[in-house]
Amino acid sequence: MAINDLxxxxxxxxxxxxxxxxxxxxxxxxxxxxxxKAAGPDRFVGTLGRxxxxxxxxxxVAEIA
Numbered sequence: 001m002a003i004n005d006l007x008x009x010x011x012x013x014x015x016x017x018x019x020x021x022x023x024x025x026x027x028x029x030x031x032x033x034x035x036x037k038a039a040g041p042d043r044f045v046g047t048l049g050r051x052x053x054x055x056x057x058x059x060x061v062a063e064i065a
Contacts, residue, residue, distance in 0.1 A: 002051030003035055010039040 007015035011034065018031050036044045049055040 002048050003031060006039055006044065006047045007031065007035045010035060010043070 004015075004017040007017065015034070015038075016031075018028060039047070046055060
């Protein structure tokens with residue numbers, strides 16, 4: 001899970017990983033807020049985007065003619 005990885009990296013030992021239980025609620029919202037604040041918006045969006053497959057290397061982009 002990208003948010004757990006980013007939280008671990010950006011917040012050192014202060015981040016408590018989310019449990020993947022299928023429930024999105026206050027704990028999930030709080031974790032996203034804490035990690036966003038610690039990592040910054042560019043790193044946050046970039047990491048999540050790559051984890052979801054939205055962003056990749058230049059070789060992943062199809063040329064549009």
